[in-house]
Structures are given as C-alpha cells and as structure tokens.
Amino acid sequence: MKKYVWGRVVRAILSAFIVTVIAMVMIYTLIPRHLIFKTDPTYQKLGGKADDRERYKNTAYERLGYIYFDEQVDMCKAYAADSVEACNVNGSSQANEVAEKYEADGWTVKQYKAGGYYAYKDVPIFKIVANFFSNLIEIDHPWRVNDSSNPDLKRRIYFGTDYNGVPALMGEGTKHKYLIYFDGSFPFIHQNVISLNLGKSYPSYAYTDISKVISSGQGTEKSTMQKFETGSKTKSAVIQHSCTYKATKNLDKLDKNKFTDNYATCDTTKKDPSMIATSMTFGVLALLLAYCIAIPAGMLMASHKGKAADHIGTVWINFMIAVPSLAFIFFGRQVFYLLGFPTSFPSLGAHNIKSYIPAIVILALMNTGSLMLWTRRYMLDQSNADYVKFARAKGLSQSEIFKKHILRNAVIPIVHDLPASIILTITGAVLTETVFAIPGTGKLLPDAINEHNNAMIVALTILYTSLSIFSVLIGDLLMTVVDPRIKLTDDGGAN
Amino acid sequence: MSEMNNKFVFVKSDERESEHIAAPKYSYWRSVFKQFLSKKSTIAILIIASIVILLSIIDPMLSGYNGISHPNINNDSMKFIGPCFKYLFGTDSYGDNLWNVVWIGARNSLGIAGLTTLITITLGVTVGSIWGYSKSMDKWMIEIYNIIANVPFTLIVFVMMYILGRGFWQLIFAMSVTSWLGTAYFIRTQVMIIRDREYNLASRCLGTGKWTIVKNNILPYLISIIVTSISRDLPSYISLEVFLAWLGIGVGESTPSLGKTISANRIFMTNSGYLFWIPVAVSAIITVSLYVAGQTLADAADPRTHR
Numbered sequence A: 001m002k003k004y005v006w007g008r009v010v011r012a013i014l015s016a017f018i019v020t021v022i023a024m025v026m027i028y029t030l031i032p033r034h035l036i037f038k039t040d041p042t043y044q045k046l047g048g049k050a051d052d053r054e055r056y057k058n059t060a061y062e063r064l065g066y067i068y069f070d071e072q073v074d075m076c077k078a079y080a081a082d083s084v085e086a087c088n089v090n091g092s093s094q095a096n097e098v099a100e101k102y103e104a105d106g107w108t109v110k111q112y113k114a115g116g117y118y119a120y121k122d123v124p125i126f127k128i129v130a131n132f133f134s135n136l137i138e139i140d141h142p143w144r145v146n147d148s149s150n151p152d153l154k155r156r157i158y159f160g161t162d163y164n165g166v167p168a169l170m171g172e173g174t175k176h177k178y179l180i181y182f183d184g185s186f187p188f189i190h191q192n193v194i195s196l197n198l199g200k201s202y203p204s205y206a207y208t209d210i211s212k213v214i215s216s217g218q219g220t221e222k223s224t225m226q227k228f229e230t231g232s233k234t235k236s237a238v239i240q241h242s243c244t245y246k247a248t249k250n251l252d253k254l255d256k257n258k259f260t261d262n263y264a265t266c267d268t269t270k271k272d273p274s275m276i277a278t279s280m281t282f283g284v285l286a287l288l289l290a291y292c293i294a295i296p297a298g299m300l301m302a303s304h305k306g307k308a309a310d311h312i313g314t315v316w317i318n319f320m321i322a323v324p325s326l327a328f329i330f331f332g333r334q335v336f337y338l339l340g341f342p343t344s345f346p347s348l349g350a351h352n353i354k355s356y357i358p359a360i361v362i363l364a365l366m367n368t369g370s371l372m373l374w375t376r377r378y379m380l381d382q383s384n385a386d387y388v389k390f391a392r393a394k395g396l397s398q399s400e401i402f403k404k405h406i407l408r409n410a411v412i413p414i415v416h417d418l419p420a421s422i423i424l425t426i427t428g429a430v431l432t433e434t435v436f437a438i439p440g441t442g443k444l445l446p447d448a449i450n451e452h453n454n455a456m457i458v459a460l461t462i463l464y465t466s467l468s469i470f471s472v473l474i475g476d477l478l479m480t481v482v483d484p485r486i487k488l489t490d491d492g493g494a495n
Numbered sequence B: 001m002s003e004m005n006n007k008f009v010f011v012k013s014d015e016r017e018s019e020h021i022a023a024p025k026y027s028y029w030r031s032v033f034k035q036f037l038s039k040k041s042t043i044a045i046l047i048i049a050s051i052v053i054l055l056s057i058i059d060p061m062l063s064g065y066n067g068i069s070h071p072n073i074n075n076d077s078m079k080f081i082g083p084c085f086k087y088l089f090g091t092d093s094y095g096d097n098l099w100n101v102v103w104i105g106a107r108n109s110l111g112i113a114g115l116t117t118l119i120t121i122t123l124g125v126t127v128g129s130i131w132g133y134s135k136s137m138d139k140w141m142i143e144i145y146n147i148i149a150n151v152p153f154t155l156i157v158f159v160m161m162y163i164l165g166r167g168f169w170q171l172i173f174a175m176s177v178t179s180w181l182g183t184a185y186f187i188r189t190q191v192m193i194i195r196d197r198e199y200n201l202a203s204r205c206l207g208t209g210k211w212t213i214v215k216n217n218i219l220p221y222l223i224s225i226i227v228t229s230i231s232r233d234l235p236s237y238i239s240l241e242v243f244l245a246w247l248g249i250g251v252g253e254s255t256p257s258l259g260k261t262i263s264a265n266r267i268f269m270t271n272s273g274y275l276f277w278i279p280v281a282v283s284a285i286i287t288v289s290l291y292v293a294g295q296t297l298a299d300a301a302d303p304r305t306h307r
Helices: A002-030 A033-037 A041-048 A050-063 A072-079 A081-088 A093-104 A125-134 A210-215 A253-258 A275-303 A308-322 A325-338 A357-383 A386-393 A398-427 A430-435 A444-451 A454-482 B002-007 B015-019 B028-036 B040-063 B098-133 B135-149 B153-164 B168-176 B179-195 B198-205 B210-246 B258-268 B273-301
Strands: A067-071 A108-111 A117-122 A137-139 A156-161 A167-172 A178-182 A189-191 A194-196 A218-221 A224-227 A233-236 A263-265 A270-272
Touching: A002 A125, A002 A454, A002 B135, A002 B153, A033 A050, A041 A050, A050 A067, A050 A117, A067 A072, A072 A081, A072 A093, A072 A117, A081 A093, A093 A108, A093 A117, A210 A275, A210 A454, A275 A308, A275 A357, A275 A398, A275 A430, A308 A357, A308 B210, A308 B273, A325 A357, A325 A430, A325 B210, A325 B273, A357 A398, A357 A430, A386 A398, A398 A454, A430 A444, A430 B210, A444 A454, A444 B153, A454 B153, B028 B273, B040 B098, B040 B273, B098 B135, B098 B168, B098 B179, B098 B210, B098 B258, B098 B273, B135 B179, B153 B168, B153 B210, B168 B179, B168 B210, B179 B210, B198 B210, B210 B258, B210 B273, B258 B273
Parallel strands: none
Antiparallel strands: A067 A117, A108 A117, A137 A194, A156 A167, A167 A178, A178 A189, A218 A270, A224 A233
C-alpha cells in the first residue's frame, strides 16, 4: 500500500511537471513576446520616447526572465573592467571594442538614439523552464541574505520570543525573521521556512509574487494598535510575523522606530479577505448546501422510482445539466434581485451576509444536477443487490433498509469526489464570480489571458493541475478508509 | 376417417427447415424508432429541436446578414425597437434585426459544437474501440490518459485559446484537442465489458467471425452509449462557447455567435432587457431540447429496452 501511494505521488508530480512544461514551452515560444505590453499603461505612455521605451521594454523582459539585457555600463564592466570610465564615453574606441566582443558572443547589440550601446540575448527556453522549476520551492536558511551594506550580519537559527512574548523559532541571515510561530488564527501554528515561488506577475499586479497576489488580503489597509520590538506603540497595519529582511542602506527612520533589526519589510493587514479565501468561502458553502439538497433529493428519487417525485427530479436534472450555466446564473440573479438582494458583490461588500447568499445558492443549485443524478444511480444500483433482498426478507422496514444498508454503500463513490470538490473550490467559479464581480481566484485566468500575463498563466497551470491531480489521489485514499473492502493494489494481502 | 386423411399431407423431413428458429421478426432500427417516438413529449421536444436547427440554417441564407456589415448603423430610428410583429426579436444597438443576429449566431455556435462533437466522437470511438481490444495499447494509453484527464478541462481550453489566438477553428481545436481522450476511455471501458460477456463468448465458441461479433453483438450497445455521449457533449460545447465568449476568449471579431451576442448585449440588460434575454433563452432552448432528444434516443437505441 505504501509503495502504491508513493508510486501515485511520483506519477502525480511527473504529470503536473509534464503538463506545465508543455504549457510553458508553447506559451514562451508560440506567443509573440511584445504582447505583454498590450495593456501596460506605462509602456503606452512612453510612445514618443523611443529610447526610454526600448529600455523599459528590455528591463521588463529581463525581470521576467525572457532575455539577458546589458547596457553600456554593464557591458564595460564585463569586458573592460580596468577602463570603465573611458569605455562609458559614447563612441569611444573601448566602447566599440566591447560591443564587438558582445556581438561575437551571440548578443544583439544596438545603439540608443541618444548614443550608447545596449545588448540583449534570448534566454533559451529550456533555461526558462529550468529556472522556473528550480526556484519553485524556496527553503529559508541563514545564508539566504546577502547584504553588502551589512557585512557583519550574524547567521543563525534560534529559539526566541516574538513581539508578544510568545515563543517562536527565529532566524538571522534568513529571509524571514519568524520561521515557525504561533498566533490566534487558524491553524495556530505557522511557518515561513518553505514557500512557493510561482514567479512574478506582469503586467497586472506588476512584479508582485503570484503566490502573494492569490493569498494576501485585498482592499484598503486595516490598522490596529500594535506593540513593536522597540517598545513603541502605534496604530499600524503591519503583520509583524511576516517581516522579511531589508538591506541596511534602505532602512529609514520609520523602520528604526519600530524594529530593532533589519527585518522591516512586512505584509499588511487588509480589510477584505484574499482571493483564495473569498473563492473558498463561496465554494465550500455552496458545496455544503449542494450536498444537503442533492443527496436527500437523490434518495427520494430512488425510493420513489417511476413515481411523481422521480419524474420531477429527472426534469430538474436534465434542465440543470443542459441549460448553459450563464443563462442559469443570470436567471438566478434576477430572481434574487426581485427578492431584494444586491446584483453584485461589491455593492454591499465582503462584510455583509447579503452579498454572499445569491451567489452561494446559485452555485449550489448548479451543482445539484449531477449530484442528484449520481446519488439516484448509486442508490438504485445498490437496491437490486442481494444483501438488500436478504434484508427485506428478514423483515426490515423500507426506511431502515434505505438508511442503514443502501445509503452507506451508495455514499462511497460520492465520498470519492468530495476532496476534489473541496480542493478545487480554490480555482474559483469563473462565471459566477464574473457575473457577481466577486474578487476571487476565478477571474485570474481569463484576465491573465486577456492581459497576456504569461507568468500568471504558467503559475495557475501548475497550481491547478497539481491540486486537481492530488485531490483525486486523496479521494482514492479516502475511499479505502470509508470502505475497507476497497483495495487500490491487486496484491490482495495485508498492507 | 378417410375424409380426415385427405386433409393432411405428409411433409418430408427437411434438414434446413429444422435449423430455422421461429422468432418474431426483429429489426434493430425499426424498434429504435418505434421506442423513440412512443412518447408525445419526445415528439414535442423533437419538433422544437428541428425548428431551431432549421431556422439557424435557413434564416442566415435568407437574410444575408453576416455580422460584419451593419446597414442601419447610422439610422437611429432603427435602433432599439422592441419585439413587435415586424421585428419578432426587436432590433439591437446597431439597428440590426435581432432575429437574424440570433440565428446566424446559433448557426455558428451549433457548427462549433457539432464539429467538435464530430471530431471527439469519431476519434474517441475509433481509438477507444482499438484501445479496448488491444492489451498492449492499453498499457501506455492509460498513462497518457492519467496525465491529461486530471488537468481541469477549462484550463486546457483557456491555455489553448491563449496560445492559438481567437477564432472559429481555433476554438474547435482547443475544445477537441484533449476531450476525445475522455470519450475514448469511456468507449474502451464499455468495449472491454461487452467483449467478454457470456453471449459473446458463446458466439465466438459457435464460430462467429470477429467482424460479425463487432457488427451484431457489440455495435448495438455502443450506439446507445455513443448517442448518450453526443447528447451530453453537444449542449456542453454550446454552453462552453457562451462561457468563453462571455470572458472574451471565444471566436474572433468577425464570427458572430450566440455567446458573443449575449456577451455584447449584457450592457443593455436593464434598459432593453430583450436584447440580452432572448439570445440567452434561445441558447437554453437549443441545449435543453438537444439534450433531452439525445437522451431519449440513447434510451431507445439500447437493445435492452426493446420488447
């Protein structure tokens, strides 16, 4: 069994890897690169200034890992280290020499209109892919920070107490100050040691870490009274547990008032929940409601097979499966509008329960169709089984047979899909979220496509693919827990 | 006695005749249609579905509307006329007759869904039947299937549309590029189940040829399964087209479609609601009628329901 699970995990990782590599290669080779500037306002503003535009463009490409980009200063540093100043003069013989050397190395060397060389070279696609995967999982360690303005930085991991006096595992020379810490919010113990680096978003959420875009709070900052390490008490939105290293040369007076060390770059508390939290709230509540409606309804249909309840249920199932979800969502929204609910999420905001009800009910109803269909199917399949006939022969009442015998067996395949349904609420309900203007993860992918946000598309591909593959695995394992008769391996023996 | 004897004639014992089994005459397709048309509600749904399909084929030919030129674009008196006798569905913001806009959109949406279904079913059934029969193929096909089947379908369509760009054929490609694998897997499982049933084993023992077994014993079961798949796929591709157009990732600028009409008219939802709700209702009628008709046909095509 252990061997089987490991085999599945390895295969799951492998298939997520293959899918992501295919997506990356296609995206980075087939799509014209300049399209990422299509919706970038800064780039459009630079329309008249050819040099600035060229510099802006190439800097963006370099930061996103598409090209290597050197300007004359960098070029001189690389090839004429002893005569950098002379080389920096436009048109000097050293500069021309350096440019020739760059060209010989396979770089494309060009000149700005105002004078001065610049050179760029494409990063090969396999390098882009390799960089993405080698940076995917970041592990924090005491040698992570390299700060030239702070040469005597201590490097260690130690047990200390945080600003509240609560014990925590802390580090110096690490990126994060608090490696493992406790606080009052779920799941109470948190870590900063391992983090997921999905790349940087561009052009939307320019250069923000994609994992931050998805998981940090949204809206305006929310300040609370806080006590800082220096003893000062101020109103601030800073989350002190999230603080990361800031180079000594960048530390300002405000930082020194609050912090005793270099860990002064912190996330801030926001008024509204993050994209993932928003989507999961909607998704999980809708799922719960859907199960509460669909399983009893499916049972009712099965126990009244061929009667009115079954016919009505079948009409409902056919309707829900066939009708385009867009049509259903708008129809539902109109009904809720007539009942006095808002037609969009932001009109009452994230802190009013009325904003949640319409979308949750609509999402739940959309899920009931197939759930009812399968519950009914499984119940009917079971009700013809020999053990049911036997139970009936023993004289058990119909409701007893249904509840104690059939339901328990029929629920097994439904349990199998449960983890996938819960985990995949992270991906958000694209249409419902768009129609109700809900700030969840659902709109990320279509928006990324319309804005040519390549990094975001790659990140979401690997994220959604691995979530989906692993949730199927969890479902399989959960099924063996619920029903010990099911064996995932054919060896037949004990584990 | 003599009279009786005259009434009977001796029959010679006939080898060939004795082999003949007297069974009621059975024709598969006649039974299918008899079963299919036995319910009045099915006939009603069938009529609706055929009207919708016929309108979407005929109307664009008659009207000559192509979705690109808008002859009344400068004529304000032609815009936003509510549904009336002359303009059954009213006119839109370009002054075009919404009736024509809807039907040409329906034609393209049906075309996209139909072609996608055709591709996925053809590929899926062909590959699936071979896959079900050949054990060596099963080994590596199942690995490919496991890699692709777990990737969310919408993710694949989104990324493919991003890579290929927007357009009619691009959309068909994006929707069918991996979905045929699902159909193939489904068919493979069914072929595996039916292939080893007792009656096929018996048939093989009696010396029936492979081709006859496929034609007479397996295909009738597969037909009902294939029709079920078609009736599920066709509406879901239409819904998907509407969904993608809504997000701006559907067919390109020059191709009118139901999804694009719905998406473009959403801004008129409060002022001229008919511009939004009529295309939405048409898309719902198309998908529901096709789905129900298909499901009923699939039930009728299952030989087990024949009496």
